[in-house]
Amino acid sequence: METDTSRLLRRADRFQVVLIGEGLLIGGIAGFVVLLYRMALEYAGSGLTYILDFAKGHPARMAGWFAVLVILSRVVGKLVTFEPMISGSGIPQLEGEMVGKLTEKWWRVLPAKFLGGFLCIFGGLALGREGPSIQLGAMVGQAVSRGLFRGRTEEKYLLTCGASAGLAAAFHAPLAGVMFSLEEVHKSFSASVLVSAMTSALTADFLCSVVTGRETVFQFDILHVLPPEHYGLILGLGVILGVFGAFYNWFTLKAQELFQKASGLSQWQKLLIPFLLAGILGFTAPELLGTGHGLIEELTHGQMALGTVLFLLVGRFLFSAVSFGSGAPGGIFFPLLVIGGLTGGAYAGAAVQFLGMDPVYINNFVLLAMAGYFAAIVRAPLTGIILIFEMTGSLSQMLSLSIVSVTAYVAATFLRSKPIYESLLDRLLKRQGQKGDSVCGRKILTEFVVEKASLLDGIEIKEADWPENCLLVTVKRGAEEIIPRGKTRLQVGDVVVSMISEADQPRIHDYMEKLCRERPAG
Secondary structure, three states, X not given: OOOOHHHHHHHHXXXXXXXXHHHHHHHXXXXXXXXXXXXXXXXXXXXXXXHHHHHOOOHHHHHHHHHHHHHHHHHHHXXXXXXXXXXXXXXXXHHHHHOOOOOOOHHHHHHHHXXXXXXXXXXXXXXXXXXXXXXXXXXXXXXHHHHOOOOHHHHXXXXXXXXXXXXXXXXXXXXXXXXXXXXXXXXXXXXXXXXXXXXXXXXXXXXXXXXXOOOOOOOOOOOOOXXXXXXXXXXXXXXXXXXXXXXXXXXXXXXXXXXXXXXXXXXXXXXXXXXXXXXXXXXXXXXXXXXXXXXXXXXXXXXXXXXXXXXXXXXXXXXXXXXXXXXXXXXXXXXXXXXXXXXXXXXXXXXXXXXXXXXHHHHHHHHHHHHHHHHHHHOOHHHHHHHHHHHHOOOOOHHHHHHHHHHHHHHHHHOOOOOXXXXXXXXXXXXXXXXXXXXXXXXXXXXXXXXXXXXXXXOEHHHOOOOOOEEEEEEEEOOEEEOOOOOOEOOXXXXXXXXXXXXXXXXXXXXXXXXXXXXXXX
């Protein structure tokens, strides 16, 4: 066990090499687990379609299916009660663990999340596989860490490796997996985490490619690059996506709040609401069920009427919020991409109908809207751009993707909408009322990047107001490692490596983030 400081520092010297090997191991195991999860969800979706076709028009069979949905809600409710950390996508839980504010137990989360996610998709809830895949991958990383008796410093890297492998395996998107794990999970860049996360993601993606092939998630063609005269439409779409993204975040949190206020209902009774709603929609509007992957395929391969697109957009928006707000195990990552795609389809349809735009550009706007909507909601534009590129295989839209993502990001920021996973984590921590089970004696190495014009930019180490119980170990400047002294002057891009007690991690993490990011007053 990593219990003494000298061993921790010695091991840090060979982190990079060790982490590459561990990344390979985690990528292989996490890739296998997520591959099984993907296959299970595919069987769940096809099984649901078969059952709905079999029962439709037969009152007795329909009643039987509603009885099954009641049972499914009861089982999923038991799973969430058994392990509350499987509720929702799992990404906020992982982020909370990374900063020491929550604790997950891999041996409980792995089976409960796997089964709970499968049953929710089988029941028809409008949830995605990506959040659960990221959490499953991260729990594989935790399992490997505990099995190899690694300390908390190294475990954070292994959690990041697992998250990267999970997203890569879920979407055939290794670059997006790495970028998301760095932007959203680890929240810092260093050679060690980059190389290990990339190794893990590539390993998981290779494993899934051998079994499922190399086809991209979305199969639709972009026949022409948008001409410059349509760039005004791109900016307009970005603004709409920013506003709509801010509303999505507010509405999703409001739906979750309404379910939480229903204190008179047990967990399974709350889940019964979306399950029964899924039953009703299954016999009236089945296209609103599940992940919604087929809707994007249909939208981009045919001439879907504008009214139909708007109906699907509103229906998916509402049902996704109800499904996620109930606390069911499942993500919002893929559903929000679908809603974004439908928004782009509706926007392009209106441009064709009222502005005379050539219909050949509809698919362009579908693709752009998925990236822009993701940037507005998750506030990780680089991940969104890379993810859409990998999911569609289209390189021709990089400039327009960047424009719409930045515009949507700025619009959502202007409306003061917090990133969805950050908001969900805040809500979760308030609900938990605790920081998690930490081991006070263990030490952790943490890294923080000095940002331009921040409180640390350009000052000497002795001038900074450092938190208590925080030991500066080194300052990384490119390939150089500087021994921190009082007169060492910090600059933009420096990576400040500090050693802290695990018990102090939540407090010191927030304090150091403030030092490295906040601008001086005046």
